[in-house]
Amino acid sequence: MAFELPQLPFSQNALAERGMCQETLELHHGKHHQAYVTALNGFVEADASLKGKSLDEIVKATAGAGGPVFNNAGQHWNHILFWQNLSPKGGAIPGALESKLTADFGSVQAFKDAFKAAAIGQFGSGWAWLVAGKDGKLKITKTPNGSNPLATGEGKVLLGLDVWEHSYYLDFRNRRPDYTQNFLDKLANYEFAEAQLKAA
Numbered sequence: 001m002a003f004e005l006p007q008l009p010f011s012q013n014a015l016a017e018r019g020m021c022q023e024t025l026e027l028h029h030g031k032h033h034q035a036y037v038t039a040l041n042g043f044v045e046a047d048a049s050l051k052g053k054s055l056d057e058i059v060k061a062t063a064g065a066g067g068p069v070f071n072n073a074g075q076h077w078n079h080i081l082f083w084q085n086l087s088p089k090g091g092a093i094p095g096a097l098e099s100k101l102t103a104d105f106g107s108v109q110a111f112k113d114a115f116k117a118a119a120i121g122q123f124g125s126g127w128a129w130l131v132a133g134k135d136g137k138l139k140i141t142k143t144p145n146g147s148n149p150l151a152t153g154e155g156k157v158l159l160g161l162d163v164w165e166h167s168y169y170l171d172f173r174n175r176r177p178d179y180t181q182n183f184l185d186k187l188a189n190y191e192f193a194e195a196q197l198k199a200a
Contacts, residue, residue: 002041003055005034006080014088019182024170029083032166036075036146043069055080056150063151074146078127081160087189097158097194104138111140112184118142119163119180128180130159130193132200156200158193 008029013022040058044050050058050069059077062070093101098108105111111130118140119128126144133139133155141154149157161183168179 003037003044003076005029005037006083008083010086010088015086015187018088018090018186019171019179020086020187021171024167027170028162028166029079033076033079036072036079039068040072040076043072059148059150063147070151071146074148074151077150078146078148078160078162081157082162084192085159085161085189086187087191090183090187090189091185093190094194097190097197100138100197111138112181114140115159115161115184116177116180119161120177122163125164128161128163129154129157131155131157132197138197156196158196158200159188159190 008025012025012029015025016022044053044058047069050061053061055073055077058073059070062073093108101108101111105114115128115130119142122128122142122144124144126142127148128142129140129149131139131141131149131154138158139155141149141152143149143152148160149155161180163176163180165174168176172179172182
């Protein structure tokens with residue numbers, strides 16, 4: 001069965017007042033993410049060894065080699081998560097997650113500072129992540145291009161932020177720090193992150 005572009009969990013204009021305009025979502029979801037899905041389906045159709053594999057299986061199987069199959073599978077996986085990481089009611093951190101962030105980072109502000117540093121510090125295109133590590137502790141990591149913690153084996157992702165320029169240029173131009181801060185304060189779906197933590 002072919003991979004499909006997931007529906008957004010909110011309307012395309014739902015985030016406009018929180019720093020992500022409808023045009024950004026139309027281009028990012030409808031054009032960029034769709035292109036990754038279309039390309040991945042083409043690679044799967046052409047390679048019998050990929051047919052019948054889940055997205056997770058393809059990401060893991062192609063991580064070592066890199067290349068176009070991994071790039072498109074990774075970006076599809078990343079964006080499926082990214083849409084769930086955004087919310088029109090984002091920014092409010094529920095109690096259990098707040099307690100865990102404070103325990104592992106010292107404070108919520110320290111978590112935000114570390115996440116922002118990772119997002120800003122990722123040279124070129126890539127992602128910043130909040131991950132529940134295999135040791136049970138939360139950590140911040142970053143990956144280049146279409147890679148992710150599934151490929152690197154770093155643990156379960158709670159939050160991921162796309163820092164490719166197509167994610168923020170219409171709303172923030174080249175101001176990645178402002179985009180990241182806006183995500184942390186107004187867009188991040190911390191309820192989803194808490195659910196991921198409880199399922200880890």
